[in-house]
Amino acid sequence: MLLKTQEKIVVIIPTYNEADCIEKTIHRIFSVLQTLMNYTHYVIIFDSNSQDNTAHLVQQLQKKYSQLILLSEPQKTGLGSAYHQAMNYSLDILHADIIFECDADLSHQPEYIPTMVEYLKEKDCVIGSRYVEGGSVPGNWPWHRRYMSMGASWAARFILTPKYRDFTSGFRGTRHKALRNALPEKFISNNYAYKLELLWRLHQNKVKIHEIPIAFRDREAGKSKLPPRSIRDFMKVISILRLKTMEKYFKMVLIGFLGLMLQLIVFNVFRPYWGPFFASQISVMAAMIHNFVQNGRYTFKTPVYENSSIQLKRGVYFLGYSILMILFQSFSLKLCVSYFGPGPIKENLFLLIIIFIASILNYLVYSHVIWKRQGGAGMGKTLIEQQ
Structure with a gap:
């Protein structure tokens, strides 16, 4: 024994x-x-x-x-x-x-x-x-x-x-x-x-x-x-720690903005040949792939040697969530327009508000589900790695 x-x-x-x-x-x-x-x-x-x-x-x-x-x-x-x-x-x-x-x-x-x-x-x-x-x-x-x-x-x-x-x-x-x-x-x-x-x-x-x-x-x-000046030191550290956590959010927003630019470029490249419907599908997929790869690399810094099955599972999670967010934004905009009425200024304002809300939801889901880090015995592993 x-x-x-x-x-x-x-x-x-x-x-x-x-x-x-x-x-x-x-x-x-x-x-x-x-x-x-x-x-x-x-x-x-x-x-x-x-x-x-x-x-x-x-x-x-x-x-x-x-x-x-x-x-x-x-x-x-x-x-x-x-x-x-x-x-x-x-x-x-x-x-x-x-x-x-x-x-x-x-x-x-x-x-x-x-x-x-x-x-x-x-x-x-x-x-x-x-x-x-x-x-x-x-x-x-x-x-x-x-x-x-x-x-x-x-x-x-x-x-x-x-x-x-x-x-x-x-x-x-x-x-x-x-x-x-x-x-x-x-x-x-x-x-x-x-x-x-x-x-x-x-x-x-x-x-x-x-x-x-x-x-x-x-x-x-x-x-x-x-x-002396310990309280100043404490406040400096608290401020830096909070800004560091917000840094991930701003990185995600920047990557999302670049993804939007990519989506618009791809859409307008393919639109004359395949029409707006198919061009929009290709452009959305291009933006999703861009956002997934860049968030993993720069925002949440997943290891380059990560297991391929884990990457695939994370990608499926990301794809499924992205589709849900497309539906969320589309139906939210439709609901706002039906309730408050149409108009270019109002519609763009509604869209900006919805995008802002979506960015917060994205950050929470990305950091707490898709790229979540677990503590305890599994310290350093993500939620997906432990499943």
Whole structure:
């Protein structure tokens, strides 16, 4: 009988001048991890050239904890950069199954880790959330800390998605497949706003994300490392992320416009010879093929090595939907004309409105059905590839 391989948990803790609290944090985390009997575990301290003796204290504790790893960089590059480097190390060198993000100052209590691990048996990402029911922040938090934390989360919920309450939580556990597929080559921000980007990328990949309530504690020692102008950084990242998602829509609209131009050219080339009816059929098919190929290549970027049967199935879906949209636009225009009356200005106005509505429907169907990306175990595969 084959024995089930134990899963590997890696807890990442970035540090910069945390000598006042790092020893206590490491002891607490290992005491919790050692209670997880069915898992192996490592703790990575990623030190960003601390000017106190943080690194030395970690080196001393390595004599006690063989699973304690110290990574360092020659100069401080930012929290997001530190996590990016440590996450890649966890995935590529340690081959972690679950990766935790955790602060060095015990504001994230390690005792929540077993609960998060339990949820990760069914979820891809678990967030320690301050703003779901049961969660809390310190009552004595200064107003600017509350404003920065809650304001960034509110902005992200309004501009990106209202699905998550705590976009800026730095206490998360993520499964390796989900993290590997969401991790960019470089975060937009090297600072705290990386949290927003990573959560949004996980969300875009349709992974299973769950928030559990935590009581966030203020640091027990040392000074806050929150850089100035963080709220500006958060807003910059939120805006870029939203514009990037709209980029696909505008690409699709541009390709659709080029398809329309192609349709008109083909129609007028063949019309004198075969008449308007047959010319219109050929021109519609030419536009459909153009839109399918170009959307796959540029808008949704399907792999060039994609299986031919998958391409055929996707093409059938696209063709069937395109025929439905032709019928939708034709009957919608007929309905508008019959209700409001004919006339060149009105008819063209109706057509423009219908085309605009159709473009939104097209984007939703293209991105959520024809070129949909699935999360979880099938991360990176489209809906059609999984059928």
